[in-house]
Amino acid sequence: MLVLENISGFENWLLTHPFVEGLLHHLSLQDEKLSAYEEKIKELEKELAKHQKVPSTPDLGGASKLDKEKKTGKPSNRRGKRNKKPNLKITRQEIVQAKDVPSDWILVNHSPHIIQDVILQADNVCYLLEVWRSPDGKKQMTAKLPKNLQGSHFGADLRAFILSAYHELGASQGSISNFLSNIGVDISDGSINNLLIKKQDVFHQEKEELLQVGKLLSPELRTDDTGAKHDYENYFTNCINTDFFTYFQTSKTKSRINFLEILCQNHNVYTLNQSSLDYYELTACPPRALSLFKNLYAKKNTYLFKDKLSLTKYLTAHKITGSTTVRILTEGLLIGTLVEDGFDPSTIIHSDEAGQFALFVHCLCWKHVEKPLRKLKTYNQLQESQLDEVKGQFWQLYQDLKKYKENPCPNLVEGFNKQFDQLCEHRKGFFHLNQILDKLLKKKDKMLLVLKRPEASLHNNDSERDIREYVKRRKISGSTKTDLGLKAKDTFLSLKKTCKKLGISFWDYLRDRIHKTNKIPNLATIIEQKINAQNNNLAKA
Numbered sequence: 001m002l003v004l005e006n007i008s009g010f011e012n013w014l015l016t017h018p019f020v021e022g023l024l025h026h027l028s029l030q031d032e033k034l035s036a037y038e039e040k041i042k043e044l045e046k047e048l049a050k051h052q053k054v055p056s057t058p059d060l061g062g063a064s065k066l067d068k069e070k071k072t073g074k075p076s077n078r079r080g081k082r083n084k085k086p087n088l089k090i091t092r093q094e095i096v097q098a099k100d101v102p103s104d105w106i107l108v109n110h111s112p113h114i115i116q117d118v119i120l121q122a123d124n125v126c127y128l129l130e131v132w133r134s135p136d137g138k139k140q141m142t143a144k145l146p147k148n149l150q151g152s153h154f155g156a157d158l159r160a161f162i163l164s165a166y167h168e169l170g171a172s173q174g175s176i177s178n179f180l181s182n183i184g185v186d187i188s189d190g191s192i193n194n195l196l197i198k199k200q201d202v203f204h205q206e207k208e209e210l211l212q213v214g215k216l217l218s219p220e221l222r223t224d225d226t227g228a229k230h231d232y233e234n235y236f237t238n239c240i241n242t243d244f245f246t247y248f249q250t251s252k253t254k255s256r257i258n259f260l261e262i263l264c265q266n267h268n269v270y271t272l273n274q275s276s277l278d279y280y281e282l283t284a285c286p287p288r289a290l291s292l293f294k295n296l297y298a299k300k301n302t303y304l305f306k307d308k309l310s311l312t313k314y315l316t317a318h319k320i321t322g323s324t325t326v327r328i329l330t331e332g333l334l335i336g337t338l339v340e341d342g343f344d345p346s347t348i349i350h351s352d353e354a355g356q357f358a359l360f361v362h363c364l365c366w367k368h369v370e371k372p373l374r375k376l377k378t379y380n381q382l383q384e385s386q387l388d389e390v391k392g393q394f395w396q397l398y399q400d401l402k403k404y405k406e407n408p409c410p411n412l413v414e415g416f417n418k419q420f421d422q423l424c425e426h427r428k429g430f431f432h433l434n435q436i437l438d439k440l441l442k443k444k445d446k447m448l449l450v451l452k453r454p455e456a457s458l459h460n461n462d463s464e465r466d467i468r469e470y471v472k473r474r475k476i477s478g479s480t481k482t483d484l485g486l487k488a489k490d491t492f493l494s495l496k497k498t499c500k501k502l503g504i505s506f507w508d509y510l511r512d513r514i515h516k517t518n519k520i521p522n523l524a525t526i527i528e529q530k531i532n533a534q535n536n537n538l539a540k541a
Helices: 007-016 018-052 156-167 173-182 189-197 201-217 256-264 274-282 287-300 308-317 323-340 371-375 381-406 410-423 431-442 461-477 483-502 506-515 523-540
Strands: 131-133 140-142 220-230 233-241 246-251 270-272 303-305 348-351 361-364
Touching: 018 431, 156 173, 156 189, 156 483, 156 506, 173 189, 189 483, 201 233, 201 246, 201 483, 201 506, 201 523, 220 461, 233 256, 233 461, 233 483, 246 256, 246 461, 246 483, 256 323, 270 274, 270 287, 270 323, 274 287, 274 323, 287 303, 287 323, 303 308, 308 323, 371 381, 371 431, 381 410, 381 431, 410 431, 461 483, 483 506, 483 523
Parallel strands: 220 348, 348 361
Antiparallel strands: 131 140, 220 233, 233 246, 270 303
């Protein structure tokens, strides 16, 4: 006869019994099937909603609570509203005289009372250009407009306003047209569209310089992507960012090749070098293709395919046509091009678990990895307590890593590794939780990269915040129709987010570039200075 001292002991004995374990395993499998059916039902509901033109219910899955501090019961120490007056620029002063002042009173001082206002009116200027003629009447010379007005019938501030209203305020072209008409500006919808997308080469070039400097100097690049519509087709917008810049690029695909092509920018060549061969070794490149490229590298040391056509001809001539093999070889050649351009292979690529970003030194976002734990369902009190225990350990480890990141100490590394292993230990009788923990353990190196590289991020929220701006614009304007429109949208959203990170007014930046005063330095130059300062601080630490 089995005697148990308490109920807890009975539960432990019951959960370890083979029959009960098998039953729990069967229930977990049934739960997985039910979850799959629920997902299928949601997909069908979304498809039905599209045909019926009604919005579908979003599956948010709950927000991560990793960065939320645990409540201590102490009252919050709120300081109230910020003081705006010290930083306010005063444009003019007016003296207001008091009425009915006795004649024997003395004026002591003036009491300031600030009123904030704006001036919204048309400023239509007729420039009278002098026309001079030579004495013999054969030659004529006409005065030229200022550089920032040449080639246009619209002033610099109006052009800056249209760009700012569209990209910063999120106004539609129709709303901009109506507003300008109301204040006395005669401009057509077509002219507004042209001012938004045409003759923007200066801005396009500055946008490309952001990534060029950032990818060569930053120890880490964060990235994410989202769906986009262009010319009624499905596209994908990739966001690459750091603390100092944001770069958007919209493409037809979201493959690893596409991500590498974005990083390569305008370098259309394919380069075979040692970095390419190292990548082939890591990705288990097929032996015959690997041998071919090794022999080519041994003869040439570094070999260039000038374009995609020449690469395709070379592979076809050597009877390498398999899609997977061609993909791996192309990825390695693009990596070679990046490295030849000065890119450091030890650069951290921080992302969610999307496979196209698993390159170089890959680092995972803790908040994305946590999602399966937040979505996991429990069916009894024991499972609920086990899940709460895992979540608590996960939260505590994350908080400890945040402190380690601020003040790294090599003596703590071993303790963090043990803490992570304890987090991933199996819980009795909770089959589905154990599956998640097994997957979590496989990601250990990418999640604990911060122990080796304190500059590594722990979450990818910055990328999601940056890319949310693109999603908002997608909801307002639907989709772009022309390649110029797509390029302009990527460029100005990149510059807008970058200005914000650098503490520069986007309005001041637009006016500076359109007026051609160039009082604001090139953004890439500012980014280079900030990254160098940050790297120096990391080196000292």
